Amino acid sequence: MSKGASISGFPEWLPTERVVEQRVIDTLRRVFELNGFIGIETRAVEAGASLLKKGETSKEIYLLSRLQEVGHESDTPLDERLGLHFDLTVPLSRYVVEHSGQLVFPFKRWQIQKVWRGERPQEGRFREFVQADIDVVGNGELPEHYEVELPLVMVRALEALRDFGLPKATVHANNRRLSEGFYRGLGLEDIEGVLREIDKLDKIGADEVARLLVETCGANEDQSRACLELADLSAANGAELAERFDALCARHGIARESEAYALAHQGLETLSMIIDEAARIRPGSVIADLKIARGLDYYTGSVYETFLEGAQSLGSICSGGRYDDLASQGSKRYPGVGLSIGLSRLVSYMLHTAGATASRVSPAAVLVAVWDEADREGSNRIAETLRQRGIAADVAPTAAKLGKQIRYASRLGVPYVWFPAQAVDDGSAQGVDEVKNIVTGDQEAADCKSWEPDTVYARQTIGLKAE
Amino acid sequence: MSKGASISGFPEWLPTERVVEQRVIDTLRRVFELNGFIGIETRAVEAGASLLKKGETSKEIYLLSRLQEVGHESDTPLDERLGLHFDLTVPLSRYVVEHSGQLVFPFKRWQIQKVWRGERPQEGRFREFVQADIDVVGNGELPEHYEVELPLVMVRALEALRDFGLPKATVHANNRRLSEGFYRGLGLEDIEGVLREIDKLDKIGADEVARLLVETCGANEDQSRACLELADLSAANGAELAERFDALCARHGIARESEAYALAHQGLETLSMIIDEAARIRPGSVIADLKIARGLDYYTGSVYETFLEGAQSLGSICSGGRYDDLASQGSKRYPGVGLSIGLSRLVSYMLHTAGATASRVSPAAVLVAVWDEADREGSNRIAETLRQRGIAADVAPTAAKLGKQIRYASRLGVPYVWFPAQAVDDGSAQGVDEVKNIVTGDQEAADCKSWEPDTVYARQTIGLKAE
Numbered sequence: 019m020s021k022g023a024s025i026s027g028f029p030e031w032l033p034t035e036r037v038v039e040q041r042v043i044d045t046l047r048r049v050f051e052l053n054g055f056i057g058i059e060t061r062a063v064e065a066g067a068s069l070l071k072k073g074e075t076s077k078e079i080y081l082l083s084r085l086q087e088v089g090h091e092s093d094t095p096l097d098e099r100l101g102l103h104f105d106l107t108v109p110l111s112r113y114v115v116e117h118s119g120q121l122v123f124p125f126k127r128w129q130i131q132k133v134w135r136g137e138r139p140q141e142g143r144f145r146e147f148v149q150a151d152i153d154v155v156g157n158g159e160l161p162e163h164y165e166v167e168l169p170l171v172m173v174r175a176l177e178a179l180r181d182f183g184l185p186k187a188t189v190h191a192n193n194r195r196l197s198e199g200f201y202r203g204l205g206l207e208d209i210e211g212v213l214r215e216i217d218k219l220d221k222i223g224a225d226e227v228a229r230l231l232v233e234t235c236g237a238n239e240d241q242s243r244a245c246l247e248l249a250d251l252s253a254a255n256g257a258e259l260a261e262r263f264d265a266l267c268a269r270h271g272i273a274r275e276s277e278a279y280a281l282a283h284q285g286l287e288t289l290s291m292i293i294d295e296a297a298r299i300r301p302g303s304v305i306a307d308l309k310i311a312r313g314l315d316y317y318t319g320s321v322y323e324t325f326l327e328g329a330q331s332l333g334s335i336c337s338g339g340r341y342d343d344l345a346s347q348g349s350k351r352y353p354g355v356g357l358s359i360g361l362s363r364l365v366s367y368m369l370h371t372a373g374a375t376a377s378r379v380s381p382a383a384v385l386v387a388v389w390d391e392a393d394r395e396g397s398n399r400i401a402e403t404l405r406q407r408g409i410a411a412d413v414a415p416t417a418a419k420l421g422k423q424i425r426y427a428s429r430l431g432v433p434y435v436w437f438p439a440q441a442v443d444d445g446s447a448q449g450v451d452e453v454k455n456i457v458t459g460d461q462e463a464a465d466c467k468s469w470e471p472d473t474v475y476a477r478q479t480i481g482l483k484a485e
Numbered sequence: 486m487s488k489g490a491s492i493s494g495f496p497e498w499l500p501t502e503r504v505v506e507q508r509v510i511d512t513l514r515r516v517f518e519l520n521g522f523i524g525i526e527t528r529a530v531e532a533g534a535s536l537l538k539k540g541e542t543s544k545e546i547y548l549l550s551r552l553q554e555v556g557h558e559s560d561t562p563l564d565e566r567l568g569l570h571f572d573l574t575v576p577l578s579r580y581v582v583e584h585s586g587q588l589v590f591p592f593k594r595w596q597i598q599k600v601w602r603g604e605r606p607q608e609g610r611f612r613e614f615v616q617a618d619i620d621v622v623g624n625g626e627l628p629e630h631y632e633v634e635l636p637l638v639m640v641r642a643l644e645a646l647r648d649f650g651l652p653k654a655t656v657h658a659n660n661r662r663l664s665e666g667f668y669r670g671l672g673l674e675d676i677e678g679v680l681r682e683i684d685k686l687d688k689i690g691a692d693e694v695a696r697l698l699v700e701t702c703g704a705n706e707d708q709s710r711a712c713l714e715l716a717d718l719s720a721a722n723g724a725e726l727a728e729r730f731d732a733l734c735a736r737h738g739i740a741r742e743s744e745a746y747a748l749a750h751q752g753l754e755t756l757s758m759i760i761d762e763a764a765r766i767r768p769g770s771v772i773a774d775l776k777i778a779r780g781l782d783y784y785t786g787s788v789y790e791t792f793l794e795g796a797q798s799l800g801s802i803c804s805g806g807r808y809d810d811l812a813s814q815g816s817k818r819y820p821g822v823g824l825s826i827g828l829s830r831l832v833s834y835m836l837h838t839a840g841a842t843a844s845r846v847s848p849a850a851v852l853v854a855v856w857d858e859a860d861r862e863g864s865n866r867i868a869e870t871l872r873q874r875g876i877a878a879d880v881a882p883t884a885a886k887l888g889k890q891i892r893y894a895s896r897l898g899v900p901y902v903w904f905p906a907q908a909v910d911d912g913s914a915q916g917v918d919e920v921k922n923i924v925t926g927d928q929e930a931a932d933c934k935s936w937e938p939d940t941v942y943a944r945q946t947i948g949l950k951a952e
Binding site (some may be wrong): 027028029030031033034036037039040052053054056057058059060061062063065077078079080081082083084085086089090091092096100101102113117120121122124128132134135146161167187207216220253295298299337375379380381382385391394395398405407408411412413416424429430432 | 492495496498499500503504507518519520522523524525526527528530532544546547548549550551552553555556558559563567568569580584587588589591593594599601603613623628630634679727735762765767842846847848849852858861862865867870875876877878879881882883893896897899
């Protein structure tokens with residue numbers, strides 16, 4: 019990213035970097051479509067009323083005003099003002115309700131779009147960035163199997179990015195019902211508060227969270243310690259998870275007959291199903307992690323965060339969960355489950371830490387040289403013939419000295435320079451076209467109607483910088 | 486577009502419509518890249534200072550404010566506030582100046598992105614829409630040949646959309662210098678005013694424009710008539726254009742030795758070059774049209790508008806021109822030439838007038854049936870095998886009755902339903918997988934490791950609704 023970027027938090031890629039981002043987007047789209055997800059795009063703005071409704075990010079929205087309204091913004095109530103969406107889940111739920119009559123349910127959609135968050139400028143925080151989401155939304159009900167299938171689609175999508183330098187990704191799953199049931203079983207009531215503090219574990223550590231649970235959530239020392247024990251619980255499979263959870267409940271006096279335990283057990287069963295199914299299909303790709311809380315978001319069941327091997331400090335690069343109450347219309351409910359990749363941060367990591375780099379900045383495989391401005395038409399014709407055969411081609415900007423034309427190709431990373439045939443001096447014969455690979459130095463006679471670039475030079479590719 | 490769309494001017498496509506838009510975007514990108522244009526994406530926001538600088542659309546910007554600033558918006562001067570970009574040319578010029586050290590010039594870029602205009606809600610006017618732009622920007626200078634090459638790239642791009650119902654497109658070209666020189670030769674001084682009124686010709690007619698030229702631009706009857714005669718001038722080629730222009734000058738007493746004539750002649754030469762070159766390469770694709778004015782935009786030389794055969798009322802669907810003064814940095818200038826397709830309006834026309842329609846809403850070619858929830862794992866495995874072979878596949882949401890599963894596929898437009906082999910009752914043998922084309926009714930035994938869909942059903946395609 020350019021250091022000169024003049025507005026903090028609004029990243030902008032240089033052309034070579036954009037090649038990587040574009041390839042990441044194309045790759046994700048391909049995986050999503052292979053899995054039967056339907057692409058949509060929602061408008062960038064939503065009414066204040068729906069932006070301010072849910073989720074912790076709603077306090078970071080950007081509101082819009084027309085130039086003509088400057089100074090009179092306050093005449094319009096916040097609910098009626100327009101704002102930029104801060105994620106793609108709130109717009110999806112609005113879209114589903116608005117167009118429900120014209121959608122097929124369960125509605126599986128992918129969506130890759132910019133979102134905006136009006137945060138204070140802060141190192142490493144983007145205020146404009148791209149998210150890549152998949153969700154499945156049901157009409158009235160939504161089968162549980164999607165709660166394991168969706169994280170697995172994301173696992174496959176992230177695997178497809180490993181060629182571009184992405185480390186192995188692991189989805190960490192938890193379930194809100196499990197946490198809530200356990201906290202209620204302990205006698206705690208400020209469930210949102212506890213989730214909010216537990217969410218800080220990776221950032222501030224166990225001691226500090228324990229202190230906050232006591233100070234702000236009305237927990238005593240025992241309750242606080244029990245919450246941390248739950249967060250720390252791990253297991254190799256569903257059966258072990260159930261066993262250890264039950265032991266924990268017994269230790270803290272949560273009765274099996276209690277409503278709280280029943281709630282926790284609902285969550286436990288779903289979580290066990292997820293990790294066992296995932297282990298069967300992709301061992302090690304989805305694990306139980308009972309400290310995943312997802313702060314104040316709109317999730318009601320499964321929650322997911324995804325971490326990259328060796329890049330723990332990056333935080334979760336793909337998060338989501340199940341939401342049963344986000345969208346409704348009268349008595350109709352539209353429960354959903356989905357995950358969202360923070361694509362801009364991921365691309366930033368791939369570029370600046372993993373060293374992903376484009377083989378060339380120009381999509382052109384060939385630059386056709388121009389001997390003389392009077393011959394430009396001939397060069398254009400050669401380029402056009404190549405293009406009609408699917409070979410991207412550019413033409414030299416001016417009939418400069420050949421060295422300068424080759425340098426132009428070289429700076430753009432264009433691997434081939436095409437030399438149109440020149441009339442031989444005595445006029446008795448025409449020369450033939452030649453094409454030079456300026457990377458290898460090979461030069462050969464060529465006919466634009468049949469010549470093909472070597473596979474390795476035909477298209478832009480993404481590689482990794484030598485260490 | 487959904488009739489329920491609740492915010493006027495912010496269009497949103499249904500999933501089947503989005504398939505068409507996505508295909509249009511993919512097609513334009515392919516043509517742009519074949520021609521060596523480099524894709525970039527700029528941030529959606531710019532500083533007020535650069536948005537308010539140029540062009541008639543700058544009065545329609547949307548300004549942003551963070552939720553925390555509501556009520557205190559006026560504390561920040563307009564120049565320092567952030568606003569959404571209203572086109573992709575102003576951001577390009579800022580991008581070029583900001584990153585000039587890291588770009589290769591001439592810089593050929595394509596960019597397909599949303600833009601926003603805070604207009605009053607009005608029938609058929611979008612306040613959020615997608616533009617598809619190509620531009621070439623030079624460092625210091627920019628060869629004139631790009632002024633014919635860029636409209637020709639757009640002609641090819643629009644031709645590639647004819648399969649999806651787009652009528653033949655013709656680029657109408659003019660030149661600001663030609664107009665300005667002529668008006669000055671007549672003794673007129675309010676050049677911007679005259680251009681603004683001439684721009685209204687198609688909308689309000691010659692009589693009304695004549696009246697406005699007199700009333701608001703200080704023209705007398707003769708001058709006003711001369712302006713309309715220029716707007717009406719047409720020619721089959723450059724030589725004829727020059728001849729008729731000279732006759733017009735002579736009739737209105739514009740001396741060949743005057744500075745005004747010299748300026749007009751500069752423009753005339755460029756325009757003649759454009760129409761002669763274009764006629765040689767694509768006859769009928771680019772014509773001279775001396776009433777093209779492009780209002781108060783930032784163009785300094787060539788200007789273009791593009792009209793569709795039989796869709797005159799749609800107005801120009803692809804406009805642009807040459808701008809020599811948009812971007813500069815100290816003594817450095819970055820002249821450019823570019824054109825912009827109003828993609829959302831174009832897609833709206835293709836969908837609602839031309840009848841473009843997607844063969845199916847789901848990208849999946851196959852829906853794998855599920856006999857029993859206990860067998861879901863087997864169905865998932867079949868789908869995954871197909872996907873690994875590049876065949877998009879979905880799995881039935883529930884183990885409902887087969888008729889219901891087939892109906893789900895049918896409503897999504899998925900052409901094939903896959904029936905996994907079932908254990909035969911006596912356990913002595915396994916059945917075999919079968920696949921049914923639910924469009925033709927054909928059903929055959931199939932192996933997911935080798936089966937291929939018929940080409941015609943393999944991918945989403947765009948067709949035209951029967952008249």
